[in-house]
Amino acid sequence: MREKIIEQRFAQAVRKAGGIAPKLTSPGYDGMPDRLVLLPGGKIGFVEVKAPGKAPRPLQVARHKLLQRLGFKVFVLDDLNEIGGILDEIRTA
Numbered sequence: 642m643r644e645k646i647i648e649q650r651f652a653q654a655v656r657k658a659g660g661i662a663p664k665l666t667s668p669g670y671d672g673m674p675d676r677l678v679l680l681p682g683g684k685i686g687f688v689e690v691k692a693p694g695k696a697p698r699p700l701q702v703a704r705h706k707l708l709q710r711l712g713f714k715v716f717v718l719d720d721l722n723e724i725g726g727i728l729d730e731i732r733t734a
Contacts, residue, residue, distance in 0.1 A: 642693055644690055647690050647693075647720075655728065658681075665677045665687070672698070673687075674715060675690045676689075676690065684734055685714075686715070688718050688727060
């Protein structure tokens with residue numbers, strides 16, 4: 642399955658949950674996660690979408706660690722079956 646399909650399904654699931662998942666673009670600050678997830682109740686998370694079995698690049702891992710040190714939830718999504726669990730974790734953060 643292609644990364645694009647996983648990303649589209651994730652964005653649909655976020656909308657169904659009452660939230661939004663805008664594509665995150667950060668000119669001049671490479672390595673940021675693909676999606677910013679905003680759910681009802683002020684819940685926020687970041688999601689890096691990858692093709693099945695693909696790992697984040699070293700710069701992406703560094704950015705993920707930075708966001709985590711700042712207290713944000715960061716997830717790597719490479720399987721459609723992980724979508725529900727990621728949304729649950731963001732909701733309970």
